Amino acid sequence: MVKAVVLGAAGGIGQPLSLLLKSNPAVTELGLYDIVNAPGVAVDLSHIATPAKVQGYLPPDDGLKKVLTGADVVVIPAGIPRKPGMTRDDLFKINAGIVRDLATGIATTAPKAFVLVISNPVNSTVPIVAEVFKKHGVFDPKRIFGVTTLDVVRASTFVSEVLGDLSLTTSVTVPVVGGHSGVTIVPLLSQSSHPLPSGLQQSTVDDLINRIQFGGDEVVKAKDGAGSATLSMAYAGAEFAGKVIRALKGEKGIVAPTYVNLAADKVGGEALKKELGKDLEYFSAPVELGPNGVEKINGLGKITPAETVLVKAALPDLATNIEKGVTFVQVPKL
Numbered sequence: 585m586v587k588a589v590v591l592g593a594a595g596g597i598g599q600p601l602s603l604l605l606k607s608n609p610a611v612t613e614l615g616l617y618d619i620v621n622a623p624g625v626a627v628d629l630s631h632i633a634t635p636a637k638v639q640g641y642l643p644p645d646d647g648l649k650k651v652l653t654g655a656d657v658v659v660i661p662a663g664i665p666r667k668p669g670m671t672r673d674d675l676f677k678i679n680a681g682i683v684r685d686l687a688t689g690i691a692t693t694a695p696k697a698f699v700l701v702i703s704n705p706v707n708s709t710v711p712i713v714a715e716v717f718k719k720h721g722v723f724d725p726k727r728i729f730g731v732t733t734l735d736v737v738r739a740s741t742f743v744s745e746v747l748g749d750l751s752l753t754t755s756v757t758v759p760v761v762g763g764h765s766g767v768t769i770v771p772l773l774s775q776s777s778h779p780l781p782s783g784l785q786q787s788t789v790d791d792l793i794n795r796i797q798f799g800g801d802e803v804v805k806a807k808d809g810a811g812s813a814t815l816s817m818a819y820a821g822a823e824f825a826g827k828v829i830r831a832l833k834g835e836k837g838i839v840a841p842t843y844v845n846l847a848a849d850k851v852g853g854e855a856l857k858k859e860l861g862k863d864l865e866y867f868s869a870p871v872e873l874g875p876n877g878v879e880k881i882n883g884l885g886k887i888t889p890a891e892t893v894l895v896k897a898a899l900p901d902l903a904t905n906i907e908k909g910v911t912f913v914q915v916p917k918l
């Protein structure tokens with residue numbers, strides 16, 4: 585029995601993500617929550633002939649508490665998306681408070697649930713969730729994840745395009761590490777399951793890296809004011825949630841890049857900090873998942889000098905983003 589909950593379920597990501605979770609036969613209960621329209625989305629999905637029992641809630645009458653009761657996995661795509669010209673950090677002003685309040689609900693009602701944070705800026709919203717959990721004395725770093733899967737999905741697609749064979753997309757895997765914004769997104773192309781041809785021009789490789797790092801901007805620009813990635817994000821969110829659920833049910837050996845608190849695996853986390861040469865509290869790395877969440881944080885592995893430069897370039901922004909999230913909860917503005 586697995587109860588999955590989506591907070592922000594009526595939104596651009598929330599609706600298709602809820603559809604994909606309803607399509608996952610391992611989900612037996614699906615709770616949907618939003619400040620608008622969640623009951624409507626729930627009734628619509630409830631007609632689909634898959635096992636999950638779907639229920640939708642709004643804030644009145646303790647809706648948040650009701651949806652979170654008994655939750656095993658909580659996915660959070662609540663919050664505003666970017667418009668052209670905005671950075672993900674520009675979303676902090678509004679989304680930080682939304683995520684803090686939802687995290688408070690989870691900490692008090694479902695403190696053991698796995699929390700999968702999609703709301704941007706992920707580099708800061710994950711620390712916000714963690715700090716809220718610490719305040720409530722229920723913090724377990726193994727159970728809080730920043731969803732960076734879309735970067736991994738984009739890397740598979742764009743590498744396949746460069747290889748000239750889109751049929752490879754489902755089998756190409758490229759680890760993407762760091763964080764989830766601009767230069768903090770670091771694809772490790774040297775570890776691609778399908779290596780790039782050795783004669784490839786450097787400018788082609790540089791363009792590929794840039795496209796993976798700024799893939800979000802491509803969608804924001806194309807949607808021209810109507811938001812950011814929703815459908816590809818729903819796909820990526822469902823993929824990551826599916827892996828977390830499989831691990832929760834006991835399947836072994838599932839590894840996925842995700843943005844976690846490095847205290848989740850003391851040995852692996854400390855080794856990674858050594859590799860980075862910096863005492864960062866959060867980083868996206870390939871993580872082995874288990875029934876208790878993070879089982880093992882893997883290091884960067886063998887990377888090229890050029891990739892070392894990219895990793896180093898990610899560190900200052902990451903440190904600033906993390907500090908911003910932590911401070912928001914620890915030192916609230918009056």
Ligand SMILES: NC(=O)C1=CN([C@@H]2O[C@H](COP(=O)(O)OP(=O)(O)OC[C@H]3O[C@@H](n4cnc5c(N)ncnc54)[C@H](O)[C@@H]3O)[C@@H](O)[C@H]2O)C=CC1
Pocket residue numbers: 591592593594595596597598617618619620661662663664665666675679682686701702703704705706731732733734735764811812813814817
């Ligand atoms: N991690 C990632 O890779 C990605 C993250 N995102 C982020 O996901 C977030 C959501 O994006 P969209 O779905 O496109 O936005 P959207 O505006 O379409 O949907 C957001 C939903 O959140 C709801 N909401 C707002 N405040 C809430 C609250 N306090 N409680 C519950 N629900 C609340 C809204 O009513 C709305 O239905 C944005 O912050 C966006 O930047 C988007 C794409 C990729």
Ligand SMILES: O=C([O-])CC(=O)C(=O)O
Pocket residue numbers: 665666672704734799800801803804812813
């Ligand atoms: O670009 C955005 O604002 C949404 C996002 O995180 C992505 O598509 O990777």
